[in-house]
Amino acid sequence: MAVEFQASRTRENLMRAFAGESQARNRYTIAADAAKKQGLYSIQQVFLFTADQERAHAERYYGLLKNLSGTTIEISGGYPVDHFDDVVKLLKKAEHNEMEEADDVYQAFGNVAKEEGFLEAASAFFQIAEVEAVHGRRFRKLAELLEQNKYFECEGNGQWMCMNCGHIQSGKLVPPMCPVCRYERGYFIPVEIAPYLGFDFIKK
Ligand SMILES: [Fe+2]
Ligand SMILES: [Fe+2]
Missing domain, CATH: 2.20.28.10 (Rubrerythrin, domain 2)
Structure with a gap:
């Protein structure tokens, strides 16, 4: 059923996604510092590389909210606290969060957007979900190599x-x-x- 954008669930989901991507970006820059402290400079760079991609996702979602500039959107949501010193743990938590976005959250947001008639937002959710799955596999592979002492x-x-x-x-x-x-x-x-x-x- 088509609805007005300013009364839609999609506008809230876009704001939730913007918040989630913004936080992911910051979490990865903070995780990059943890990797750096342990001398894992290449993992630091992978976190920073991925953080930039999260910024790009945030920008895409924020762009879809441009028509509501000057307003405030209230949302509720759950966001992870994954502040660890252990790099393997950071990578595994990152993998979990990426896969949750890819398989659950953005699929649900995309379906709501489709139902509400916001096809561009729907396709952004589905396209970015695919990227998040790539991120998830990236972090899993790094965690496996480190854990199995196969990184070096x-x-x-x-x-x-x-x-x-x-x-x-x-x-x-x-x-x-x-x-x-x-x-x-x-x-x-x-x-x-x-x-x-x-x-x-x-x-x-
Ligand atoms: Fe992302
Ligand atoms: Fe991601």
Whole structure:
């Protein structure tokens, strides 16, 4: 049933989504600091990279509220407190939150928007849900590698990229410092992460 935008549930859901994305962005910049403190500089960069994408989502939702500029939208919602020092825990909580957005929250918001006749908002919810699923898989993969002690070493022949200078290191493990730029090993990221970031570092 079509409804007026200013009386819609979709306007509230857009504000909830804007709040959620804004918080995700900040949580990831704070998580990036935790990773940095532990010398995991490449994970710091992945958190910051993802935080920028959350900002883009926030901007998209905020843009869909532009017609209501000058008004206030009251919402209620539940938002996570995931303030941990442990990077694996941060990654796992981030994965959980991303998957909740992807599978539940944005699907529900998209369906309401469709019912109410706001097709552009509906498609934004569904499209961003897909990105959040990519984020969820990205964080899960990082958590798995760290937890299994495979982030800096592997059984077979692995490849890592120094995120400072771009050097590709092959072998069983990452040296204590990059042989090219001399930055510490925390700058290296396993090349197998590349598809989870949405690109490949190297052409085979
Ligand atoms: Fe997002
Ligand atoms: Fe996300």
